[in-house]
Amino acid sequence: MPNIQHSYYPQSGRVVILGGGESGVGAAILASDKGFDVFLSDMGALAEAYKETLQQEQIPFEEGQHTEELILNADLVIKSPGIPEKAPLIQQLRKTNIPMISEIEFAAQYTDATLVCITGSNGKSTTTMLTYDIFRHAGTNVGVAGNIGQSFALQVAREKHDIYVLELSSFMLDDMHHFRANIAILLNITPDHLDRYNYDMNLYVDSKFRIIQNQQAEDYFIYCADDEEIVKGLERHQTAAMALPFTQEDTTAIAQGAYIDEQKKLIINIPKRETFTMNIEELSLQGKHNVYNNSAAGLAAKAQQLRNSAMKESMQSYVNIAHRLEHVACIGGVTYINDSKATNVNSVWYALESFSPDIVLIMGGVDKGNDYDMLRDLVKSKVKAIICIGKNNGRIHEAFESDTEVIVNSASMGDAVEIASHIAKKGDTVLLSPACASFDWFKNYEDRGDQFKDAVMAL
Incomplete structure (x- = not known):
């Protein structure tokens, strides 16, 4: 399932990176490797490790300020997801014709890897790391990035994986326009970050559904059929991708997707794939929410035709990430x-x-x-x-x-x-x-x- 991301943005000229954290520094390195004239600007203080990296890479930067004359002459701006839309500099850039995108969108132009993309209000990190663990356990050349771990751009520049598992926040998705997820996972939608969305739940839901934009018929959309906001959102957000719902409320077999049967077994069923069955008591991560997380990760693995034995071994042994239960x-x-x-x-x-x-x-x-x-x-x-x-x-x-x-x-x-x-x-x-x-x-x-x-x- 190739992921050829068409180039909608300048492939030469001046790139300005706003934000000097993991995402920004990774984007700066990839842009520099691709021959752009790169400048990084951060209103705050840069961590010493990032400053040392930029100096080693000979990438000019500033900290503690945004110098407008060094920013407004950009051909392309790559913005940190942490910078709010209402920031004066962002408002000023919106009035220009300078395209402004996320590090994820920028890096996706330079890889044909399969992209497994995960969003939701809760459980993103657990599901991302569980999915990554399953793929790694199955022997694939997989990287994990996005809102977790080493930046996607840096890995595209220096590591070259065949598959990336990406945790995507709504802030990241807001600055992604032509990006295509080969496998899109939407776990749940509950009120969060509403201060960034004018306290309008519909705007937040629309942001989450951006994960399915640009999907094609050979792609997959994995989502929770028990989530009220997702079900409502489906009425106004369509995708050409194969829909793979997961549920715990419908205990009868569904045509395709994941469900829990009457014997408390997780059933994962995708057309033209071997059915996966596992007793939920065998899952290393227990609790109703973790059954959802395992369902989503398992569907992604099955979509990529990973072996049932590798999936089961990983789901039985996975240890949760730090700071999450x-x-x-x-x-x-x-x-x-x-x-x-x-x-x-x-x-x-x-x-x-x-x-x-x-x-x-x-x-x-x-x-x-x-x-x-x-x-x-x-x-x-x-x-x-x-x-x-x-x-x-x-x-x-x-x-x-x-x-x-x-x-x-x-x-x-x-x-x-x-x-x-x-x-x-x-x-x-x-x-x-x-x-x-x-x-x-x-x-x-x-x-x-x-x-x-x-x-x-x-x-």
């Missing part, structure tokens, strides 16, 4: 779980659904317009205390003050863990699952999770 320690009979990657309410719902009472929940941070109502029943039935982190947690107090006996604020992650350790009893779970962005107290969700793990190990 990551077991940290069991101290005094109390289990500590790091779910720092849970930056929205739906992710916290999945986390709470995965554990038995009693849970001491550490949550809070930069609220993105969260609606906490969906958590209320689980908090009532499973959570014995909530410990808030972050600068302003008034909305968490308002949401749950009548649903749990204890809600307290903390002064630091160390303080939060210390409080949790005094509240939790043998058999309880202390769960860091914030539902919020991290950048008030922490560099990013990884830093938040690492501080949690350090604090637990210091008990």
